[in-house]
Amino acid sequence: MEIKTMMPKLIKWSLSLSVLLAILFLVCLISLSIGTMTIPINKLIQILTNQSNNTHYTILMDIRLPRILVGISVGGALSISGVILQALFRNPLVEPYTLGISGGAALGVSLNIVLSLYEYYVLSLPFFGMIGAGCVIIIISSLNISGLVQNVQRLLLIGVMISYVCNSLFMLIISLSKSEEMHSIMFWTMGSLEEPSQLLIYCLLIVSIMGCLVTFRYSVDLNVLSFGEEDAYHLGVNVQKVRNILLMIASILTGFCVSVAGIIGFVGLVVPHFVRLVLGNDHRIITGASFITGAIFLILCDLLARTVISPLELPVGIVTGLLGGLIFIYALVYK
Numbered sequence: 001m002e003i004k005t006m007m008p009k010l011i012k013w014s015l016s017l018s019v020l021l022a023i024l025f026l027v028c029l030i031s032l033s034i035g036t037m038t039i040p041i042n043k044l045i046q047i048l049t050n051q052s053n054n055t056h057y058t059i060l061m062d063i064r065l066p067r068i069l070v071g072i073s074v075g076g077a078l079s080i081s082g083v084i085l086q087a088l089f090r091n092p093l094v095e096p097y098t099l100g101i102s103g104g105a106a107l108g109v110s111l112n113i114v115l116s117l118y119e120y121y122v123l124s125l126p127f128f129g130m131i132g133a134g135c136v137i138i139i140i141s142s143l144n145i146s147g148l149v150q151n152v153q154r155l156l157l158i159g160v161m162i163s164y165v166c167n168s169l170f171m172l173i174i175s176l177s178k179s180e181e182m183h184s185i186m187f188w189t190m191g192s193l194e195e196p197s198q199l200l201i202y203c204l205l206i207v208s209i210m211g212c213l214v215t216f217r218y219s220v221d222l223n224v225l226s227f228g229e230e231d232a233y234h235l236g237v238n239v240q241k242v243r244n245i246l247l248m249i250a251s252i253l254t255g256f257c258v259s260v261a262g263i264i265g266f267v268g269l270v271v272p273h274f275v276r277l278v279l280g281n282d283h284r285i286i287t288g289a290s291f292i293t294g295a296i297f298l299i300l301c302d303l304l305a306r307t308v309i310s311p312l313e314l315p316v317g318i319v320t321g322l323l324g325g326l327i328f329i330y331a332l333v334y335k
Helices: 003-034 041-050 054-089 099-114 124-146 152-175 179-189 196-216 221-226 229-232 239-261 268-279 283-307 316-334
Strands: none
Touching: 003 041, 003 054, 003 268, 041 054, 041 152, 041 239, 054 196, 054 221, 054 239, 054 268, 054 283, 099 124, 099 152, 099 239, 124 239, 124 268, 152 179, 196 221, 196 239, 221 229, 221 239, 221 283, 229 239, 239 268, 239 283, 268 283, 268 316, 283 316
16 A cells, blocks of 8 residues: 555656756756867767867866766865755754854864965865864754754854854964965856865765765655654654764765865755755655755856856856845845
8 A cells, every 4th residue: 555655656756857857968968068168968978088189088088077066076075064954953044054064174174275285185175174174063063952042043143153263263273374375265256166176076076966865865864854853753763863974974075065165155055945946845756856855056156157258267166156045135124
């Protein structure tokens, strides 16, 4: 009987994921094709397989494809972080950016840059980012558990205050840094999918996929937690264990994303909202669909950032900030 009732859902979910994957593939092809130098889509396979044009091959393999991989990883990871935080806090308006978690990660990464630790080991960048994000998550979670945060507005206000504190410390670090470090830090904070380190790109891709899989593993628990922690406890969910694991996943994903791509806001807010609107509130489908939709959204934003004032380029964080900020204001006022 349960199989019969689940079958329509499984068919709908399978079709939805298939459509999203097809859209992602199409968006990736368009992103590979369009830029300062346009490459026809029908010639992409020929260039990639035969390397018939060294210039085109270099553009595709060294510039555009790495950006797409970063876009998939960061867009997916930030969306998963948003899904986790919204489920655990039972608040549809929270995400890494609005809670100040991205600011904490940025503070950790900027400290690493000023101390030049990344020159010795490039993976120290995401490590510092994860520490910064984890510290903010611990603060927010402690306030929420203790009952000091009773409503949506207060939680968001605390997130804004944490962002201000992190930003002030960040500006202090910049003021004490060298001029060349100041320029690199400022450009990095605006958000960009351009990452020269292949090691960071592939590590980010692996971490984001693993984060999605672990979150999916706890998707049923997230469904139960949406009724409240007390109800979840009585239904057999190890609330503390699930909460700690998923908060750790959110801090790892956010810290890694910020260390590679800078501060890219509102992806974790916009994408889960859209997915819930279309597919419902079951985290068994929300998790995978949010990852793919987040990848599509960020690649499209990056494409817009690269082409709207070509040959100049906008930071992708500005594009996501404008689009996501408008949606956030609408959601805060009308929902």
